[in-house]
Amino acid sequence: MSFYQQYSKYKNLPFDEMWAKVTASRVERVLQKTSLNEDDLLALLSPAAGEYLEEMAQKSHRLTVQHFGKVIQLYTPMYLANYCENECLYCGFNLKNRIRRNKLTLEEVEAEAQAIAETGLRHLLILTGEARNSTPVSYIRDCVEVLRRYFTAISIEIYPLTQEEYGELIAAGADGLTIYQETYNEELYDQLHLRGPKKDYRFRLEAPERAGEAKMRAINVGPLLGLDDWRRDAFFAGLHAAYLQERFLEAEVSVSLPRMRPHAGGYQPSHLVNDRELVQVMTALRLFMPRLGITMSTRENANLRDNLIRLGVTKMSAGVSTSVGGHSQEEAGEGQFEISDQRSVEEMREALRWLGYQPILKDWQNI
């Protein structure tokens, strides 16, 4: 059964009613359990559980330290190109946005790689917009082949591929996939993605499965919080992660919890997610899946990120630029979104040490 089928079974449940029915004692019972099911995750995302944030945070902290130690893995994104054929209302790379479009040559990719590798980072996330003509799989493969000389683990955050194409990039040296469904709400998804290949909800939703079948080592999914009711998107993100872990026991499964940020398009999110709610989502997911990777990007500010570290985060980006060529070129173009935490890799490492955490620059070696 694909995750689309699982989603379809759940999508019409009366969520609001179910959440309204969750009582304080139900939340307390879940907090006592060691192995949580989907109903328990639902309970932890309820308004009633919002009153138990401290208890959830304490347990989340304990589980994270137990399974990961006081250790945070660092990585940085590298934008290869910002050409895009999609019109997504909330994104800075939207085809309609008049921004400078650019694509790195392989020489420029190498210059970026050198600049990033200088910081000591060994994990890289490469990104493009969705434009199969300007940035075909063959281009991304060529980039990966250059980058593997500098990095021990390379993840891709690009448009969804077929299983064969994922296999091609894995053979070239990519070992991780990041792909956000943005929102799991199929109807809303259709409204937010006006034109372009991204309109195909199911092809995107099942991309992580195709990557898993192609033996991708690490798979990172997530919602863009703020597009739909956060409780629902968090619930489905949890189901999605659990589905992937069950089906691909070998894979390292993670979620990211990005919140909407201001960007060139000017679209404003309809469901703002505040800090308390973000903490509820993160800790609920940790309790649901104690070994789940949780990624926190620089969309969030330094102060909040420092506080979230103890609540369940396992991976963070540092020294970030969301512009094409942003690590090595003086005149890089507009970024995909604004960064709130501007700290360099060295500053981030210092901050982690000060918080009593070990920064990890290398956690895997593609062999």
Place this chain on the structure above:
Amino acid sequence: MADFLEIGGVRLKNRLFLGTGKFPDRSVIPRVIEAAENEVITVALRRVDIGGKEKNILDYIPKTNILLPNTSGARNSEEAVRIARLARESGCGNWVKIEVISDNKYLLPDNYETVKATEILAKEGFVVLPYMSPDLMVAKALVEAGAAAVMPLGAPIGTNRGLKTKELVRILIDEIKLPIVVDAGIGKPSEAAEAMEMGAAAVLVNTAIATAGDSVDMAEAFNLAVKAGRKAFLSGTGAVNEYAEASSPLTGFLNSF
């Protein structure tokens, strides 16, 4: 008579093996080693940045320690073999802890792939210490494959749940001629002592020390517990009785006739 543990032709005095993951600050590791009087220490090769400019984990380990690089992250025997070879080529010596995990949910070892990797690496001259789920037939296969010791888990990695597999480990201790090193799951010094009292040759502890409030003190506590357990085993613990033994036996009158 001095009590040594011999593995791969090396005589070890200390029976507390350490791990290097999960420490909030790696600079504490030298003091942990000292407090534990540690001789064998395992390092995940996946986290060693060989040739990198950064100070890496190996820089915190005294040269007098025996490095036990592990293949953490390997999902099958081929990956484990490649990691082990890479470790040896990078100067980490020829000891290797085989760790093949194809299950990211419970982190339980894949015994079948572990046997395969052990066989290949033992033939290549490695001193192989395979991490495994305690199973007698698999342990026998590991002996056949050329393992230098067998490392059954006490409980799943990182759980600190203690010696949950006690009965199965006891069978390995009784039946397998190689040293049995209880690896994973030991959360408290008392549990380490329990394993040693049973006759385990050594224990490997990481999470319980790395995530303790004071890792150095906890390392010392484990060291003492392992020594105590070993000494108890050597001295022969008294038989455990099902009932209290009456000091005035009921059949004493039979002797008076």
